[in-house]
Amino acid sequence: MARVMRVKSEVDWWFKAIVWSTCVVVAGVLLAIPPSARAIGLAAGIPVLVFLLWIYFGTWYELRDDHLYCRSGPFSERISYEAIRSVRLSQNVLSSLALSLRRIEIKQHGKGYLMGTTFISPVNRQEFLQELARRCKNLDRTI
Numbered sequence: 001m002a003r004v005m006r007v008k009s010e011v012d013w014w015f016k017a018i019v020w021s022t023c024v025v026v027a028g029v030l031l032a033i034p035p036s037a038r039a040i041g042l043a044a045g046i047p048v049l050v051f052l053l054w055i056y057f058g059t060w061y062e063l064r065d066d067h068l069y070c071r072s073g074p075f076s077e078r079i080s081y082e083a084i085r086s087v088r089l090s091q092n093v094l095s096s097l098a099l100s101l102r103r104i105e106i107k108q109h110g111k112g113y114l115m116g117t118t119f120i121s122p123v124n125r126q127e128f129l130q131e132l133a134r135r136c137k138n139l140d141r142t143i
Contacts, residue, residue, distance in 0.1 A: 007122040009059035010100040
């Protein structure tokens, strides 16, 4: 039985700037809304703040016994080690479960590029990549 390993996502400065500036703007707007419209403002603004902060603080990756579990706020993905075809370092800008452009690209057997490619951004990419590759017995290649 392999040891469970949980790693937080690396967070780029630009992502931090977007999240925190958006939170400040939304909070400022909520404070400036006239009392007659405050309920509508809160109903729209609070979910935005919760969503952004959930992703910011709730993005992590866990190497479990038989699969990689990725969580980013309300989004999650479970990838069986047997399904992983290749892993490599990447700097792809596509939307993903990553908060940094310093990423690991994971491709799965039997799935196309869109549905079978996942990007993650663990804080120590090289160590995480080595541990992930060690657990994946069906890798075609590791770059």
